[in-house]
Amino acid sequence: MIDIRDVTRSYGSFKALDNASLAIREGEFFSLLGPSGCGKTTLLRMIAGFDTPTSGSIAVDGQPMDGIPANRRPTNMVFQSYAIFPHLDVEQNVAYGLKRLKLGAGEEKRRVEEALAQVSLTGLGKRRATELSGGQRQRVALARALVMRPKVLLLDEPLSALDKKLREQMQVELRRLQQAVGITFVLVTHDQYEALAMSDRIAVMFGGRIAQVASPKEIYQRPINRQVADFLGGMNFVKAEIVEENGASLVLDTLGFGRVKTDKPKAFVRNGGNATLGIRPERLRVLWDNAAAKFEVAGKVVERHYFGEITHLIVEIPGLEKPLSVTETNDFGADDIPVGTSIRLGYDPEALVAMAD
Numbered sequence: 001m002i003d004i005r006d007v008t009r010s011y012g013s014f015k016a017l018d019n020a021s022l023a024i025r026e027g028e029f030f031s032l033l034g035p036s037g038c039g040k041t042t043l044l045r046m047i048a049g050f051d052t053p054t055s056g057s058i059a060v061d062g063q064p065m066d067g068i069p070a071n072r073r074p075t076n077m078v079f080q081s082y083a084i085f086p087h088l089d090v091e092q093n094v095a096y097g098l099k100r101l102k103l104g105a106g107e108e109k110r111r112v113e114e115a116l117a118q119v120s121l122t123g124l125g126k127r128r129a130t131e132l133s134g135g136q137r138q139r140v141a142l143a144r145a146l147v148m149r150p151k152v153l154l155l156d157e158p159l160s161a162l163d164k165k166l167r168e169q170m171q172v173e174l175r176r177l178q179q180a181v182g183i184t185f186v187l188v189t190h191d192q193y194e195a196l197a198m199s200d201r202i203a204v205m206f207g208g209r210i211a212q213v214a215s216p217k218e219i220y221q222r223p224i225n226r227q228v229a230d231f232l233g234g235m236n237f238v239k240a241e242i243v244e245e246n247g248a249s250l251v252l253d254t255l256g257f258g259r260v261k262t263d264k265p266k267a268f269v270r271n272g273g274n275a276t277l278g279i280r281p282e283r284l285r286v287l288w289d290n291a292a293a294k295f296e297v298a299g300k301v302v303e304r305h306y307f308g309e310i311t312h313l314i315v316e317i318p319g320l321e322k323p324l325s326v327t328e329t330n331d332f333g334a335d336d337i338p339v340g341t342s343i344r345l346g347y348d349p350e351a352l353v354a355m356a357d
């Protein structure tokens, strides 16, 4: 649906986007994820037609977009600051873009009602924008975009102005809505949980470049490098020496975890003799009493942090430069383990991920 080829956007000698290529599929919920300043909004604005690539090309639904203004593209954008008109009521706000299509009063009304139903605002058509909550205003902005029946809906941090609870509720609703209407959605966000929860696929970006494109699970479980791993939640990094490398697997020597055989990531390119081994904190589990695991490491609890449903333990392991972070659910009493306790941690070798240095 969207074909981005070698797109660069320069400001003087600075490249806000540096040779990005990406193919977004029809009907996909796709997220551009990265820290502030990584170029994700720049890319979204170029898809929308609010900005122009310095070089490279963008096609939407097979049509090259060069020279096509925003209002003639099969895309529609929903902004962070849901700019809806305060002097118009909800229906008038939603109908605004339809006016130029001259559909006739009956058809226009039908489409407005359909769009309001899609965002669960049926019955609020006569309300003024000033009489709505933040979440309702964001829904009006969505309805206003959907009513145009775009092939692609572009969303620039649409939920960032909402409080946490409402944001989480809207994430679920947006995902449901996208599945119901079947339109391709492209979301810009710096919130990794938002991207993981809503997307079919995610592009992780840093410094104007796309680092990895994959499903949420792949990105989380098989990050391509330390930077991606770190951005997507907590990850323990362990220094490793490459003992053996072949097509599909790696054998690594580590202090702490000993000799480890792991899958070799597709994009693994070794840089000298070393690599990094990663394991997520929740993939390490406390082995109680005499419980045994095929794979385990032993150490001592040096810190304990309580978070309600989970406890975060910091565990020093002999030979490891940095202590391991361990996340345990509290149903077995991880919140009662005293600092100073010697414990053993079990893990599944599948949870170990090799990253190039």
Ligand SMILES: Nc1ncnc2c1ncn2[C@@H]1O[C@H](COP(=O)(O)OP(=O)(O)OP(=O)(O)O)[C@@H](O)[C@H]1O
Binding pocket: 011, 015, 016, 034, 035, 036, 037, 038, 039, 040, 041, 042, 043, 190
């Ligand atoms: N008009 C401009 N002139 C110069 N530099 C710009 C301009 N617009 C954007 N930039 C720079 O390009 C880079 C990418 O900006 P962009 O807005 O795409 O980032 P972003 O990833 O969306 O960040 P945020 O989450 O903060 O919006 C930033 O370093 C920004 O300062």
